[in-house]
Amino acid sequence: MQLSIFWRLVMTSLVIITVMGGVNIYALLQLRQLTAMSTQMASYHYPAAESAKRLLGSLFAQLNSEKKYLATRDHTFLTNLTEEVGEFQRSLQLLRGQESSSQGLKLLQETDELLKERVKLFQDEIQTAKGKGKGKIRQADPEYDIRRDALMDRMSFSIQGYIDLHEARVSVGVTESRANAAQAEAVTQQLVLVALVFGLGLAGIASYTILRPLRQLQGHIKQIGQGNFGGSLQIKAPAELRELVDTVNWMGTKLQEIDDMKTEFLAHVSHELRTPMASIQEGTHLLLDEIPGPLVQEQRTTLRIMADSSRRLIHLISTILDLSKMEAGMMEYRIVPVDLQRIGEVSINKVRLLADSKHVQLVLENIGERSWVNADASRLEQVLDNLLSNALKFSPAGGVVKVQLKPDLQAGVLEVVVSDTGPGIDPEDLPHIFERFYQGRTKGKHTAGSGLGLALAKNVVEAHGGRIWIESEKGKGVTVRFILRLAKPEKVGQA
Numbered sequence: 001m002q003l004s005i006f007w008r009l010v011m012t013s014l015v016i017i018t019v020m021g022g023v024n025i026y027a028l029l030q031l032r033q034l035t036a037m038s039t040q041m042a043s044y045h046y047p048a049a050e051s052a053k054r055l056l057g058s059l060f061a062q063l064n065s066e067k068k069y070l071a072t073r074d075h076t077f078l079t080n081l082t083e084e085v086g087e088f089q090r091s092l093q094l095l096r097g098q099e100s101s102s103q104g105l106k107l108l109q110e111t112d113e114l115l116k117e118r119v120k121l122f123q124d125e126i127q128t129a130k131g132k133g134k135g136k137i138r139q140a141d142p143e144y145d146i147r148r149d150a151l152m153d154r155m156s157f158s159i160q161g162y163i164d165l166h167e168a169r170v171s172v173g174v175t176e177s178r179a180n181a182a183q184a185e186a187v188t189q190q191l192v193l194v195a196l197v198f199g200l201g202l203a204g205i206a207s208y209t210i211l212r213p214l215r216q217l218q219g220h221i222k223q224i225g226q227g228n229f230g231g232s233l234q235i236k237a238p239a240e241l242r243e244l245v246d247t248v249n250w251m252g253t254k255l256q257e258i259d260d261m262k263t264e265f266l267a268h269v270s271h272e273l274r275t276p277m278a279s280i281q282e283g284t285h286l287l288l289d290e291i292p293g294p295l296v297q298e299q300r301t302t303l304r305i306m307a308d309s310s311r312r313l314i315h316l317i318s319t320i321l322d323l324s325k326m327e328a329g330m331m332e333y334r335i336v337p338v339d340l341q342r343i344g345e346v347s348i349n350k351v352r353l354l355a356d357s358k359h360v361q362l363v364l365e366n367i368g369e370r371s372w373v374n375a376d377a378s379r380l381e382q383v384l385d386n387l388l389s390n391a392l393k394f395s396p397a398g399g400v401v402k403v404q405l406k407p408d409l410q411a412g413v414l415e416v417v418v419s420d421t422g423p424g425i426d427p428e429d430l431p432h433i434f435e436r437f438y439q440g441r442t443k444g445k446h447t448a449g450s451g452l453g454l455a456l457a458k459n460v461v462e463a464h465g466g467r468i469w470i471e472s473e474k475g476k477g478v479t480v481r482f483i484l485r486l487a488k489p490e491k492v493g494q495a
Helices: 005-072 075-098 102-132 142-225 239-288 297-328 340-357 377-394 453-463 489-494
Strands: 336-339 361-366 372-375 400-408 413-419 467-472 478-485
Touching: 005 075, 005 102, 005 142, 075 102, 102 142, 142 239, 239 297, 297 453, 336 340, 336 377, 340 361, 340 372, 340 377, 340 400, 340 413, 372 377, 372 478, 377 400, 377 413, 377 453, 377 478, 453 467, 453 478
Parallel strands: 361 400
Antiparallel strands: 336 372, 400 413, 413 478, 467 478
């Protein structure tokens, strides 16, 4: 089942949109992951490290207040110490409530236990000092200082370990974020590139499946325009184009039927006209020979005009009949080795009087030895007659009509060239120049003709397995070329 153009475009667009949507979803997921990592660092690790740093500062503030109280016994310092210890404990408990890692909880638990141990050590020291005498200035107790400093160092170490833990996780998070961002960027670029190539590929395939049948249809229509009606176009195409193809095929069939009817009609009319025209021509010749009686000059002139007109009409009828037979495949050819130079000389002699009257020079050139080809001599002579007649018809006074024979022994072919110095052919006319009755845009009062000569020449040359073509530039004359296979030497000897 062939999809219509509409559904092909819709499906191609949906596939491209789906692929691009997948790329966008992947990019959004990667962006969400990076956002989550950034949020975790901003709302958890950074605040935890900052709070731990404040605990570390509070710890040294406690030590300072403790030393001042022990040195002066001023209750203001004791009050400050108590408040600082309480604030430290609250901050520590808050951190423990927010901490999710076992290592961090262990460090905070250790800090809490060391704090309790240090507070107990301080309280014991106060009690000892009261027993020795109230209100006395404390004397230095090296053992207490050593134990206190040891506890302070262990607490500082635990808190610093907690800070290092979160800072390390921040560093790892930043590194992972950068790596993930770089990976996401690279993958996204690759996916976008793949999606772009995939989309362009799908668009190209969709366009190709639509444009290819259109181009084939265009070529078929050009063939119909050139008169090749036979054969229908069989292609795979969308439903809409399928209907157009069927319509064009129907049109070609109808045109072929009309062309066949026209050919049959022309052949029939030409056949019916040939006998009476031959009778008219024969009767005219009898009158010119004065068989019925003598003629005056005016009568002779009129009869000559009638004889010339009937001769041209009989030639036109014969040409139409020959073309009809050729196109129907009914023309019989007597293929034997023939000397094309001799045929060229005969054709030139036929038109020499006309060339002299127009002051046009006729030239026959044979490059190399005499050229033999396998052909029907009468039909090749007919081809050269038509080509020379056309060349003389368009050549101005003082012009040159040249016939060249160029054998190529290596390729085994003979090229025949008939050229003139006339006005040339318009480029728009060249593709149609071999069509029946086509006379182009250069026709005028001095170029009247039937437009059948070149069509007949093409049929004859192609029937001999050759090829004929025309080269021309406006204002630079016309060159007609055709090639035929050279006859083998043994066959020439037998001839």
